[in-house]
Amino acid sequence: MKNPDINSIDDLLANELFRKWILEKDEAAAIFWSQWIEQNPARLEWVAAAKAIIETLTESDKQLTDLEINREADLIQQKLLSLNPAMYDDEEPGYLETYNNGKELGSKGILFLPRTRGTRHLVGIAASLLMIAGVYWYYNNKPRPLPINAYKAFMQETKHKSFEYKNNSDGEQHIVLSDGSEVVLEKNSRLTYAANFSSGKREVYLEGNAFFNITRNPERPFIVYTQTIVTKVLGTSFYVKAMSSDETASVVVKTGKVSVFKRENFTSTDAGSPTLKGMVVTPNQQVVYDITNEQMNKSLVEKPAIAPQTTYSFxxxxxxxxxxxxxxxxxxxxxxxxxxxxxxxxxxxxxxxxxxxxxxxxxxxxxxxxxxxxxxxxxxxxxxxxx
Incomplete structure (x- = not known):
């Protein structure tokens, strides 16, 4: 196999056999490049950087259009130029071509790379490329909520037809829902739920404070949405404090087990699953969500109480x-x-x-x-x- 003329990182990016090794895991290509690296140990940084760029852009292609990939390639170029503009004064531009399974996608972004620099510069460039590629990969591949957020779907549903309880009195308001669940709504609080509550999902929206005693039904989890957090239960009793004027929101569990999520992280999958994920909270525990700092912390309540209707000898x-x-x-x-x-x-x-x-x-x-x-x-x- 003819030894390729490799004088820069963009020569590696343009080499079909190199892409075949990275993208297709071709055995013959792997053997060739392993031998090439042994013969050219000073070029290891180039190999690492080129590999990171190809893997990053092709993996991100699952979520990005060709135009977006091209734009990201340009951003990498701009970032490299901003690191040390003088380093590239007398260099010629190369082209970063993106491929998927060895097939050219046709989008190109200009990438300036030095062709004759010392080892110190090469190591720095490779490290920068790896850093940029790594950060870019993380932000495009980190876990995300599903396209349809459960909270948004619920609010859209209640927008068309819903029922509402609003407590404008000076005392508590006792509510019995159609599934037998009970809600004690405190003053200046409001509870909203979709019209299909009795036949579909058990979901409600709370503004303010309320105590919930939920009828157990593992097949139909009960979900309480608030402005900042979501509480999901199968059947238990708990207290939710979510006044819009407060700097914190909290959930205190009296019996059973609940799971608490940040509202933006709660997906349709979480809503429909019969299991409890998120931050799981058990009796005499509480979750306090610091709205300003977006932090959830679990702790014990100030005065833990013995479970209702139970007796223990001490x-x-x-x-x-x-x-x-x-x-x-x-x-x-x-x-x-x-x-x-x-x-x-x-x-x-x-x-x-x-x-x-x-x-x-x-x-x-x-x-x-x-x-x-x-x-x-x-x-x-x-x-x-x-x-």
Missing amino acids: DFDDTPAIEVFNRLQAAYGVPILIDEEVLKTCTIAASLGNEPFYEKLRIICKIINATYEVIDGTVVINTRGCK
Whole structure:
């Protein structure tokens, strides 16, 4: 096979055998270029840069038109020129041709590349190209919501025909929806839902604050949209605070499990799926969304409560510490992370009653010389164990 005349990166880009190696993974081409690199180790930076450009533009072709690909090639050229204009003063322009599976797409963008420069310049150029190609690839290939955002689809549907509850009174308004779900709407709050709620999706839009007690139906998830966040449940009770005048929005779970999303990230797939994704929140946990900084944080509520209609005994008589923490976790629904191997010799002797959750936790930890911290809505027990 004839040794190609390669004097620059754009010579690699124009070489059909090089494109065949990169795009088609051709075995013969791979062997040839492997040998060529061994014979020309100083040209490795060119190979890396050319490979990055070809892969970036051809992968992006799945989403971009030929004209857009050409425009992006021009942007790469402009970026390189802006890095060091003097470097290209006496260089000739080359053409960056885009291909898909070895077939020329016909769009070209001018790419200025030096033909005679020292190794230091070449390394810098290659690094710049790789950086630009990498950033460009990320922004064109990062996960995105589906073309039809679930929130937009819902708002479009309710625009034509919907029902609305608006609480202008000084007290709470109790609402029973057609699926049996209950909503306690606070004052100055509004609840909107599509006319097909009883036969189609269980979706509502909330402006303000409300407590929801949702009838369980895994086949038809219940979705609460607000201005900034979306809450999806299968059947549970929770509180949503989403006043438009507030700097934060929050979801507090009383029973069951919910998932919370940023509104712009919630897709039609998320809406129709029977599983819970997003940020999953369990009893006595809350999600607070900082609207200004666009950050969601999960934590424990200030006063965790025992699950409704359940009773637990907190009388411990030399009870293994592992069992004590498991009982506490079951009663409050709060995840408690322990090292069972370290705690296997520890026992608890204490009679606890109506103390708040954190007080119970403090007493138990003191008995076994442990400490605790709350991380992302989970209690983490720190101890060296018991002798």
